[in-house]
Amino acid sequence: MSDFVAIAADDELKPAQMKRVVVDGKRLLLCNANGTHYVVDEICSHEDYSLYLGCIKDGRIKCSLHGSYFDLATGRPTCEPADEPIRTYEVKVADGQVWVRV
Numbered sequence: 001m002s003d004f005v006a007i008a009a010d011d012e013l014k015p016a017q018m019k020r021v022v023v024d025g026k027r028l029l030l031c032n033a034n035g036t037h038y039v040v041d042e043i044c045s046h047e048d049y050s051l052y053l054g055c056i057k058d059g060r061i062k063c064s065l066h067g068s069y070f071d072l073a074t075g076r077p078t079c080e081p082a083d084e085p086i087r088t089y090e091v092k093v094a095d096g097q098v099w100v101r102v
């Protein structure tokens with residue numbers, strides 16, 4: 001567990017909920033998509049806009065500014081206008097907590 005950081009209790013987020021966290025100075029978003037936890041960059045790759053203001057649907061997160069969706073597992077945009085991926089981070093659930101490696 002050396003470089004993993006605990007960022008939430010494993011039952012803190014309900015499906016489709018998210019939480020903003022800062023780890024090592026990076027603004028990240030913990031997302032619960034149908035019970036699976038993902039961590040991605042908080043800020044959209046298209047413009048400087050928080051994905052926290054969007055919503056989670058079918059394993060993807062939607063940016064509410066221009067409507068791009070990003071796959072939470074890969075970070076890739078699945079529709080325009082964004083054409084760059086957002087970063088994804090390794091997550092694990094252990095000891096009642098959700099951990100991320102940045």
Ligand code: FES
Pocket residue numbers: 044045046047048049063064065066067068081082
């Ligand atoms: S800022 Fe996210 S799609 Fe434009």
